[in-house]
Amino acid sequence: MALNPADTALWPAPYATGAVDATVQVPGSKSVTNRALVLAALASEPGWLRRPLRSRDTLLMAAALREMGVGIEEGVGPDGTGESWRVLPAGLRGPATVHVGNAGTVMRFLPPVAALADGEIRFDGDPRSYERPLNGVIDALRVLGARIDDDGRGALPLTVHGGGALDGGPVEIDASSSSQFVSALLLSGPRFNQGVEVRHVGSTLPSLPHIRMTVDMLRAVGAQVDTPESGGEPNVWRVTPGALLGRDLTIEPDLSNAQPFLAAALVTGGKVVVPDWPSRTTQPGDRLREIFTEMGGSCELTEYGLVFTGSGAIHGIDVDLGEVGELTPGIAAVAALADSPSTLRGVSHLRLHETDRLAALTKEINELGGDVTETADGLHIRPRRLHGGIFHTYEDHRMATAGAIIGLAVEGVQIENVATTGKTLPDFPGLWTGMLGA
Numbered sequence: 001m002a003l004n005p006a007d008t009a010l011w012p013a014p015y016a017t018g019a020v021d022a023t024v025q026v027p028g029s030k031s032v033t034n035r036a037l038v039l040a041a042l043a044s045e046p047g048w049l050r051r052p053l054r055s056r057d058t059l060l061m062a063a064a065l066r067e068m069g070v071g072i073e074e075g076v077g078p079d080g081t082g083e084s085w086r087v088l089p090a091g092l093r094g095p096a097t098v099h100v101g102n103a104g105t106v107m108r109f110l111p112p113v114a115a116l117a118d119g120e121i122r123f124d125g126d127p128r129s130y131e132r133p134l135n136g137v138i139d140a141l142r143v144l145g146a147r148i149d150d151d152g153r154g155a156l157p158l159t160v161h162g163g164g165a166l167d168g169g170p171v172e173i174d175a176s177s178s179s180q181f182v183s184a185l186l187l188s189g190p191r192f193n194q195g196v197e198v199r200h201v202g203s204t205l206p207s208l209p210h211i212r213m214t215v216d217m218l219r220a221v222g223a224q225v226d227t228p229e230s231g232g233e234p235n236v237w238r239v240t241p242g243a244l245l246g247r248d249l250t251i252e253p254d255l256s257n258a259q260p261f262l263a264a265a266l267v268t269g270g271k272v273v274v275p276d277w278p279s280r281t282t283q284p285g286d287r288l289r290e291i292f293t294e295m296g297g298s299c300e301l302t303e304y305g306l307v308f309t310g311s312g313a314i315h316g317i318d319v320d321l322g323e324v325g326e327l328t329p330g331i332a333a334v335a336a337l338a339d340s341p342s343t344l345r346g347v348s349h350l351r352l353h354e355t356d357r358l359a360a361l362t363k364e365i366n367e368l369g370g371d372v373t374e375t376a377d378g379l380h381i382r383p384r385r386l387h388g389g390i391f392h393t394y395e396d397h398r399m400a401t402a403g404a405i406i407g408l409a410v411e412g413v414q415i416e417n418v419a420t421t422g423k424t425l426p427d428f429p430g431l432w433t434g435m436l437g438a
C-alpha cells in the first residue's frame, strides 16, 4: 500500500462560519473490530461481526488473517444489513506474508497468532512500522516457545516459524511503551497449551482501558481471564487454555474518532449528536464526555446517543492522558484554541506512535503561530492567536483530524495528506464537510 502522489496534496480545512448543528454517524471502532477479528479467527466455530470498521487498519487485519487461511466473507446477517463479516476459522497455516501497514494492532496482535500457525509467516509493513516497538511481543513469544527470526532490533520485519501450537505459560514483559504487548499475548492466550500468565514489570503501563477491552472481549467469547481488577496480583493477567465461542457481535462506533466531531461543537459553540454512543464501554474515547465538559462543553447521554453541546467558551485543562493517549492530538488542538493554558501529561509513549506525536503537535501548532512546548511526558500549550498555513501530518490520522479542528477556527489552514485519516476513519473529509452542511 504505497502512498500515491495525491496523498501529499493539500486539503483546505473548512473554516466554520457559524455554530455546527449536526448528527454524525461515526464508523465502527478500530480497536474493537481488530480484536473481534482475531478472536473470531481463533474460535472453534464461525462468528459474525456486524458494522465492522472498514478502514486501512482493519482491512489489513482481515487480509492478514485470510492469508493465514481464515475465511472472512462479506455477509448479510440476520438483522438484514449488508454491513457484516462472517468469520470462518480454519487451521492457521503458512507460508504467508502479513503486511501490517502502520497498524499497531496488526503488528502486535498477529505474531502470537502466527506462532499457532503451521508454517512460516513473514511480517512486513510501512517504514514507520520498523521503528515502532515490538520487543515485548517478540521476547515474550520466544519465552513461550516460539521461533522468530528478526534483525535483532526487536522490531519489524520478522518471520515467525509457526509450529502449529505453542506451549505458553508464565512470562514477564515491560509494556511501558505499549499496552498492545499485553493485549497481544492475552488475545491468543486461550489457544496456548498452558494458557498464559503475563506479568508487566516495567514502569508505567499506558492505555489501561484498552487492556480492559481485551479482557472483556475475551470473556465475552468464553475465555477465563484473571486480572488485577478481579482480585489478582497487580500487573498480572492470567488466561486459562480453552476453546473460544463464535459470537455475533455488533461493533460500537469509534469513540476516539468521534473526537473531532465533538471538538467541532466545542470550538464553534454548536451541537453534535453521535448516535449509538454505548452506555457502557471500555473505549478510552468515553473519557471525552468528562474531558470536553471540563474544557467548556456539556453532554447528555440518551438512549439514542450522545448529545454534545459547546458553550462558546473553550477552557484549558491540566490532565493526565496516560490511560487515553490516543485522544492527545485532538485535545491539544482544542487546547490551542482555549482561553487559558493547558498541561497534558502521562503520554511520553506517544513519541513511538504513528509519528512522534509530541514533536509533531508542537511543531505544527507553533508553525501556525502557537506556543507549545514539549515536556518529558507531554505538552504545555499556551493559546495564542493562530494564523493559516500548512499543517503537516506525518502519515498520522490523528494529526490530520487535529489540524481540521484548528482549521474550523483559523482561516487558511491546509492539511497535508488528509487521506491518511483512512487508517481508521473512512471518508473523513466527507463526514467533516457533511457535518458543516457543505
Ligand SMILES: O=C(O)C1=C[C@@H](OP(=O)(O)O)[C@@H](O)[C@H](O)C1
Binding pocket: 030, 031, 032, 104, 105, 177, 178, 179, 180, 183, 206, 207, 210, 325, 326, 349
Ligand atoms: O489496543 C489498542 O487497540 C490500542 C492501544 C493503544 O496503544 P498504546 O498502548 O501503544 O498507546 C492505543 O493508543 C491504540 O490506538 C489502540
Ligand SMILES: C=C(OP(=O)(O)O)C(=O)O
Binding pocket: 102, 103, 104, 105, 326, 353, 354, 398, 424
Ligand atoms: C496509536 C494509534 O494506533 P495504533 O493502533 O497503530 O497503535 C492510534 O490510533 O492513535
